[in-house]
Amino acid sequence: MNAQTQMSAPTQQSVGLLNLESFELSQRIAKMLSSSTLVPEQYRATIQKKAGKDSYGNQQWREEPNPNGLSNCIIALNMANRMGADPLMVMQNLYLVNGRPSWSSQFIMAGINSSGRFSALRFEIEDLGEKEVECTETVWENRQKKNVTKKVKIHDFSCTAWAIEKETGERLESSKITIEMAVKEGWYTKEGSKWQTMPEQMLRYRAASFFGRVYAPELLMGLRSAEEEQDRIIDVTPEQEATVVNASDFKHIKNLILKAKSLDALEELESSIYALSDEAERNELIKFWTAQSNKFKVTDVEATEAKKPESTQQEAPPVEEKKSTSAQVRKQILDQINGFTNSQDLQAIIPFIQGDEILTDAHKTYVLNAVQQKIDELNKSKAPVVNEIKSISVKNGLIAQIQESKDVAELEVVAKRITENKAQMTDEHHQIVLTSYAQRKEILSQGDIFGEAQSAPDTAVDRAITRIEKCTTQDEINQVWAELESNPYNKFSPEEKLLIEQAAERREAEITA
Numbered sequence: 001m002n003a004q005t006q007m008s009a010p011t012q013q014s015v016g017l018l019n020l021e022s023f024e025l026s027q028r029i030a031k032m033l034s035s036s037t038l039v040p041e042q043y044r045a046t047i048q049k050k051a052g053k054d055s056y057g058n059q060q061w062r063e064e065p066n067p068n069g070l071s072n073c074i075i076a077l078n079m080a081n082r083m084g085a086d087p088l089m090v091m092q093n094l095y096l097v098n099g100r101p102s103w104s105s106q107f108i109m110a111g112i113n114s115s116g117r118f119s120a121l122r123f124e125i126e127d128l129g130e131k132e133v134e135c136t137e138t139v140w141e142n143r144q145k146k147n148v149t150k151k152v153k154i155h156d157f158s159c160t161a162w163a164i165e166k167e168t169g170e171r172l173e174s175s176k177i178t179i180e181m182a183v184k185e186g187w188y189t190k191e192g193s194k195w196q197t198m199p200e201q202m203l204r205y206r207a208a209s210f211f212g213r214v215y216a217p218e219l220l221m222g223l224r225s226a227e228e229e230q231d232r233i234i235d236v237t238p239e240q241e242a243t244v245v246n247a248s249d250f251k252h253i254k255n256l257i258l259k260a261k262s263l264d265a266l267e268e269l270e271s272s273i274y275a276l277s278d279e280a281e282r283n284e285l286i287k288f289w290t291a292q293s294n295k296f297k298v299t300d301v302e303a304t305e306a307k308k309p310e311s312t313q314q315e316a317p318p319v320e321e322k323k324s325t326s327a328q329v330r331k332q333i334l335d336q337i338n339g340f341t342n343s344q345d346l347q348a349i350i351p352f353i354q355g356d357e358i359l360t361d362a363h364k365t366y367v368l369n370a371v372q373q374k375i376d377e378l379n380k381s382k383a384p385v386v387n388e389i390k391s392i393s394v395k396n397g398l399i400a401q402i403q404e405s406k407d408v409a410e411l412e413v414v415a416k417r418i419t420e421n422k423a424q425m426t427d428e429h430h431q432i433v434l435t436s437y438a439q440r441k442e443i444l445s446q447g448d449i450f451g452e453a454q455s456a457p458d459t460a461v462d463r464a465i466t467r468i469e470k471c472t473t474q475d476e477i478n479q480v481w482a483e484l485e486s487n488p489y490n491k492f493s494p495e496e497k498l499l500i501e502q503a504a505e506r507r508e509a510e511i512t513a
Contacts, residue, residue, distance in 0.1 A: 017078055029087075030073035034066075039091050043076065045069045050357070059357065079221065085111075102224050105205035108212050111219045118163035118172070121211065123204050128156035133183045152189065154179050159203035161211040174211035177203050194227070202227065250281045257285070257292055266293050267327050270334070286338070329356065330363040337370055343378040346371055386426050394421050395429040402433075402440045408463065411441055461496045465503040474511060477504055 017023055034045040041047055044066055051062040076094060080087040093107035103111075112121050132153050139148050161174040179199055182188040187202075188195040195202050209225040253272055260266045266289060273285045324332075333353065340346050353359070353367055398418055405411040418433055425433070445459060464484055471477045481504070484492075492500070 017074070026074045026077050027070070029077060030070050033073045033077075033087070033091070034069045039073070039088065042066075042096060043069055043072050043091055053357075083111075083219070083221065100224075102228070103220060105208060105225045105227060108220060108225055109208050112163070112208070112212055112216055115216060115219055117167070117216065118165055121161055121163050121208060123207060124160045124162065125200060125203065126158045128158055128178065128180075130155050131180070133180050135183050135186070135189065137186070137189065152183050154183060154188070156180050157199060157203060159200070159207045161204070161207035163211070163215075165215075172211070172215050174207045174214065177207045177210065179203075182206075250278070250285070253285060254288065257289055260292065263293055267331065270331060324358060326358055326360045326363045329358045330367055333367050334370055337367075337374050340374065341378070343375045346375050346378070386424065388426065391425045391429045394424050395433055398433045399436050402436050405440060405444070408441060408444050408460065411437070411444060461492065461499055464500050468500070468503045468507050471507055472511065474508060477507060 017026070031045075033039055034043060037044070046063040046069075047066045048061045049064055051060040054060055073091075076091045077087050079085075079094070080090040083090070089107075093104040095102050095104065109121055112118060130153065132151050133156075134149055134151050137148050137150060139146055156179045158176050158178045160176050163172055164170070165172055179188065179195070182195050182199075182202070187193060205225060205227055209228060212220050213224075253269060256269055256272075257266065260269065270289065273282060273289060333349075336349075337346070350368065350371060353364065353371065356364065359367065398414065398421065401414045401417065402411065405414055415437065418430075418437065422430055464480065467480050468477055471480065484500070
C-alpha cells in the first residue's frame with residue numbers, strides 16, 4: 001500500500017541551489033537557456049566580438065566563450081523560482097549596473113500590479129512652476145576634490161505613486177518625488193541624464209520604485225531599479241591635467257615637438273598644429289612633426305629587429321596583425337586631407353569617415369571639422385576667372401568713351417561706367433583705363449583742346465559750386481553733396497571742401513530767406 005502510494009504520488013522537483021537534484025536540474029535548464037539567442041548577452045554561453053573587416057569593408061565577428069553565462073542563468077532561475085515569475089522575464093529585466101543587479105522600472109510596476117495585493121498603480125503629477133534650485137557638485141581642481149555650489153533653473157513637477165490595498169481598502173502612497181529633489185540628489189545634472197529630456201517619465205519610474213521598496217519589498221528582493229543604480233554612480237576619478245598649448249605660438253609648439261620623448265607624445269601635439277591659423281606655419285610644423293615621428297618609427301623598428309631571436313629551423317606561428325588605433329586612423333585621414341585640391345572630392349569622403357568604426361566619437365568630430373575647414377579654404381581660393389577677350393573689349397570701349405568725352409561732366413559719367421565694369425576686366429586692363437581717364441581729365445580741365453570759354457568752370461570745385469548755386473531746395477543741395485562724396489574720382493583738398501561748404505551755406509541762406 002505504501003509502495004503504491006509512493007509510486008502514485010507525483011514527484012515535485014524545482015530549481016534551487018541547496019539541493020543536489022534541484023541544482024542539477026537548474027544546470028540542465030541553464031545550459032539550454034545559455035545556448036539561446038533570445039536571452040540577453042550576459043546569460044549566453046558565447047559572446048560576439050569584433051574581428052576587423054574583410055577586403056570588402058564588411059564587419060567581421062568572432063565568438064568567444066562567456067565563462068559567466070551558465071552561472072548567471074542559474075542565479076536568474078533561482079530568483080524567478082523565489083518570486084514565482086517566468087525565468088525568461090526575469091532575465092530580460094535584470095540588469096547589471098556597475099556590478100550591481102537591478103530591475104527595470106517596467107518590471108517593478110508589473111510586479112506590483114500582478115501581485116494581487118494592490119489595485120493598479122496610479123500616479124498623481126502636480127505642476128509646481130519654474131524655480132531656481134541650489135545644488136552642490138563635486139569637481140576636481142589641481143588633483144583635489146572640491147565641492148562647488150551652483151544654481152539650476154528648472155520647471156518643477158511632483159509625482160506620487162498610489163494604490164489601494166485590497167485587504168484593508170487603505171490608500172497607500174509613495175514619497176513625493178520632485179524635480180527639485182532630483183537636482184539636489186545629483187540625478188538631474190549627471191551627464192546624459194534622462195531627467196532633463198523626459199522628466200515626467202523619470203518621475204513615474206522613481207515613484208514606483210519608492211512605492212515598491214516601502215510596501216512590497218519582497219517583490220523587489222532588495223534590489224533597486226536600473227535608473228536608481230545609474231544615478232547612484234559617482235565619478236571619483238580626478239581630471240587629468242591637460243597640457244596647455246598656445247595654438248598660435250609657432251615656436252612653442254616646435255619646442256614641444258623637439259622635447260617629445262615618444263610617438264604618443266607627438267600625437268598629443270597634432271591637434272595643436274592643425275589649430276594654427278597661419279597656413280605657412282602650419283605646413284612647416286606638419287613637415288617637422290612628420291620627420292620627428294618617422295625617427296621614432298625607425299627607432300622602434302631597429303629595437304624590434306635587435307631583439308628578434310635568430311631564426312631556427314622551425315618557423316614560428318604567424319602573429320596576428322595589430323589593428324590600427326583611433327589616433328593612427330585620424331592621422332592618416334588628416335594627411336590625406338592635405339593632399340586634396342578639389343572640394344567635391346572632400347565631400348565624397350565624409351560618409352566614409354562617419355561610418356568608420358575604429359575612430360572614436362571625439363576623433364571623428366575632429367576629423368570632420370578638419371574636412372569642412374579644408375572645403376571652406378578651397379572654396380574661398382576659387383576666385384572668379386575673368387575672360388581675357390571680354391576684358392579687352394570692355395577696356396577698348398571705355399577708353400573710346402573717355403576720348404570722346406568733350407567736357408569733365410561727360411567724363412564723370414564714364415567714371416561710373418568704369419566702376420560698374422571693374423569685375424569684367426583684368427587688373428592690368430583696369431589700370432590702363434584709369435590711366436587713360438586721369439590723362440583725359442587733366443587735358444579737359446585745362447580747357448585747351450576744345451576751346452572752352454574762360455567763364456566756364458575749369459575745375460571740379462567750380463563745377464560743384466555752380467551746381468549748388470542752381471539748387472532751389474535744401475534737398476537738392478544735400479543730393480549734390482551726396483554725389484560728390486560717393487564719387488571716388490573726386491578728391492578735394494581741405495581748402496576746396498571749405499569753398500564748397502561756404503557756397504552751400506550761402507545758397508541755404510538764400511533759399512530760406
